[in-house]
Structure formats: structure tokens, C-alpha cells
Amino acid sequence: MFLDKIKSKESGILLYGITPPKAQVEPLKVVEIAEKTLVRLHSLDIDALVVYDVQDESARTSEERPFPFISAHDPFEFAKEHLHSLDIPKIIYRPAGKFTQEELTLWLDDVIAHGFSPVFVGIPAPDFKPITSLSEAYSIWRKYQDTSVIGAVTIPERHAVLNDEDQRILDKMSSGVSYFVSQCVFNVDYAKRVIDDLVKTCVHKEIALPTIIFTLTACGSLKTLHFMEWLGIHVPEALKEEFKTSENVLARSVEVCMTIAEELIHYCAEKGVPFGFNIESVAIRKDEIEASIAMVNRIGETLKAQGLRK
Template sequence: MLENKINNRKSGVLLYGLTPPKLHTDEYKIKVIADKQIERISALEIDGLVLYDIQDESSRNDQPRPFPFMETLSPDTYSTTYLKELKVPKIIYKSVGKYSVDELNAWINKYGKNIDYSVFVGTPSIRQKSNLSLNDAYHINENSVNSIKLGGVIIPERHYKKNDEHIRLFNKIDKGCHFFISQCVYNIDNTKNFLSDYYYSSLDNNRDLHPIIFTLTPCGSIKTMEFMEWLGIDIPKWLKNDLKHSKDILSKSIEICKSIAEELLDYCKDKNIPIGFNIESVSIRKAEIEASIELLIEVKLLMDKYQYSAIASE
């Protein structure tokens, strides 16, 4: 289903995103975590699993990080070694800036046949040293014998500041990207502004629209919200106030995420903009993980309502 929807630029992609365990976690504990995730995710009606490659993003933010940065297992290792039994397509994030040309080329040749899709990401900030640009990484993949099918990242907050995210997107399409996954969405206006420019630019320049998969994340505490803002996620003041003063911040955030999903589905349906959703938890707290599963089920019901079924037969 995922390949069909991406290749045919269809709406309805539903993904679940997670972060691999911490790098120095005991081997036995990693297997326990993986087994629980396999059991949980196997029960979900999704098109694919997103595995993140976590970077230290301190270079783009002068404020103290709300949670300490801890390096994780590489998503490709976690996927191929610990999640082999999970029979869903996997989308592997890859932070390319820390690799040389030869290193990235070797990685593509090693994993190209075993990875369904990859999303290349650059360094968090121009202040951070980078061995390889995102454009160089696209070029290396394009010319590799075992080239990987690629997706890209879109950031509505960047569009608010620079008003060129739709141009970046079309440039990435020209370099091999077939779909795009957003940063977590809490500001619907920033997101709709991006979609509007994306849509009308496609009409003006006779370009195909490729699927945009919007990330939704439950927020279960003030500290989680502070961390999300630290990462660059824009949470409008009114919404932040509602969350802070809610008797149940987690339930309130699920309600807000559902509202955002429905508004995006409604906006994109009339314009035939192909969209989908990626549900994640930025916290390892059990309550927030369970909330992400609840949100995914609710979003699937919304997509079914709009005839965007994640597993419907073509």
C-alpha cells in the first residue's frame, strides 16, 4: 500500500514514528523494548513505520535543552537487527552531515537493498560543522548502484520565516524525493499557508503534487511542550494557554491534534492535495506512548471519513 500511494501520489498514507533506544542500552533490554514495539505496532493499521536518526540540535538554539541529549542506536541497525519481524515498510531517517562522500556511498551500497525508504536530513544549523551537504547526499544516492527511494522533510515554521518551503520542496523532488514528512504540526495557519503556496505554485508551473505527510504529536506535560518548542515547533499562544490550564493536558492535546488533522483533510480535499499523517511520541512516558496510539486510531477514522483509508484496496 505505501509504495502504491507514493508512486501514484495518493492521499491516505498513515505512518507511526518512533525513536530507537539509547545507544548504550543493555542488549537484553533493547530486545525487550523491540519486542514490545513489534507487538504494539503489529496491531496497528498503518502503511509504514518511521525510525528517526536523532541529532544534537543545540547548535540552533541558545536556550538550555529541556531534556539532556542522549545518542540513540542508528535507525538502520535497529530496523535490520531488532525489528526484522515487523512486517511493515520502514522509512529510515539519515543525518547525512556527519558522513564523508565515501562513507555515505558505502552506507547506501550496504543498506540500499534492505531499506524501503530513507529521508535524508541535513545539519540542524549552519553553525554546526557538516562534512556533506544535503544536495551532495542526494547526488550520491542518485548515482549509486543501490540507490534508495527517498523522501524529504518539510517545515511549516521555516515557510513562515522564509516563505520558500514550497520552492525547497520542488527542488527536492527534482533531486529524487517522492514524498515529504513534516515537523510536528501545532500551528495550523503556518501549515495551511505552506499548502496554499505549494498548491498554487504547482498550478502556475505545471508541477505534480507529491504526498505531504503531517506529523502529529501528543503532549502530556508542560516540560514536553517546552521541549517541542525548543525543537522549533511553533505552538500559538492561545493554544499554549489552553494546554497549560487544562485539567488533562494529554487529552487536550489529542483533541487539538484531531482538530488539526480534520482541518487539513478538509482544506486539501477540495484541492486534491495528497496528504497523510505520521503519528509519533516525543516522550518515552507510557501515557504519552499510549496517547499516540489512541491518536493514530482516531486519525485513521478521520481519514476513512474523508475516504482516505490507510489499508483500502486499490
């Protein structure tokens, strides 16, 4: 079980991440989308399904958003109502700062009652004034710590600029967080730097290392590449140029993700860091969805070959 693997700090965890249908999608169409999603997911050997909360991050930057923002259905309601036949844990993202403590308490009660796990995320823009702080949200969750786990987000790009991601991780660990899901990784050196500094800090403070789950996403087009960069994902210049000249951006990006996965498997094993992967599927194009499924299967086989999955 996902909960047991996190609590025992077992490596080789495999997640799959999706977004709910857009808010304007009619109820019957939502059912149809859910059924297609279930067909794909039932065949996957994954430990849990991540359902993201879609936020408008336009205020975070002055650069124009490559794709217009469209709100989506609530991730918890979508998973609860439409994905219940998928008998694996669901990890639900929630922007804690948008809700009162009373609202979060009621929400957590419902989430935990359904066997789901929460991940609280921060504010969508620096000038957004949170109603509830992350530390307050974690305090609300504390009553479930014996029977549940809570995750958080880690951003290697932020560490490259502020050099404090290791301390951010430790601060959240002190609030009960036991695993961290990264932003999509295309710069493996950034991810390694977080691991290096986290290991040093944890050893120095005699704190057990948390589980780090690296997110990987196939990139299907140059416009998608632009959007990833708009979101703050760093793509090294050499790789960016390679994508721009590639005859098949999607196929090349899958191979890049596989190379990154293999590199991180060996690096985390060497450093003694419990780890896993989250394969994101947030596109609507059929070929990109199929690529994400192929990535889950390939990474799963790679982990099995390393003795990290049965």
C-alpha cells in the same frame, strides 16, 4: 504498499514514528524494548514505520535545552536487527552531512537491500560544516529511483519566517524527492500557508504536487510543551494557555491533534494535494505511548470514513 502509494500520489497514507533506544541501554534491554515496541506496532494499520535519527541540536539556539541530550542507537541498525518481524516498510532518517559520499553509498546499498526507504535530513546547527551536501546525497540515491522513493523534511515554521518553503520543496523534488514529512504541526495556519504557496508555485511552473505527510504528536506535560517549543515547533498562544490551564494536558492535546488532522484532510482535498499523517511516539511515558496508538487508530478511522483507506 507505501512505495506504490507515494509513486501514485495516493492520499490517506498513515505512518508511525519512533526513536531508537538510548545509546547507553544494554543489549538485553534493547531486545526487551524492541519486543514491547513490536507488540504495539503489530496491531496498527499503518503503511510504514519511521525511525528517527536523534541529533543534538543544542548549538541551534542559545536557550538551554529543557531535557539533557542523550545519544541513541543507530536507527537503521535498530530497525534491521530488532524490528525485522514487522512486515511493513521502514523509513530511516539520516543526517547526510555527517558522512562521506562513500559512507552514504554503502549505507544506501544496505538500506535499499532491506527494502527500507531513506529520508535525508540537514545539519543540526547553522555553523555545522557538512561533509556531504544534501544535493550530493540525493545524487547518490538516484540509481535507486526506479525501485525506491526518498523523502525529505518540510518545516512550516521556517516558511512563516523565510517564506521560501515552497521553493525548498521544489528544489528537493528536482533531486528526486517525492514526499515530505513535516515537523510536528500545532499551528495549522502555518501548515495551510505552506500548502497554499506550494500549490500556487507548482501550478505556475506546471509541476505535479508532491505528497505532504503531516506529523502530529501528543503533548503529555508542560515540560514537553516547552521542549517542543525549544525544537522550533510553534504553538499558538491561545492553545498554549489552554494547555497550561487544562486538567489533562495529554487528553486535550490528542483532541487538538484530531481537530488539526480533520482540518488538514479537508484542506488538502480541496487543494488537490496528496497527503498523509505521521503519528509520532518519541516519549517513554506509558500514557503518552498509549495516546499515540489511540491517535493512529482514530485518524485511520477518519481516513476510512473519507474513503481514503480501505
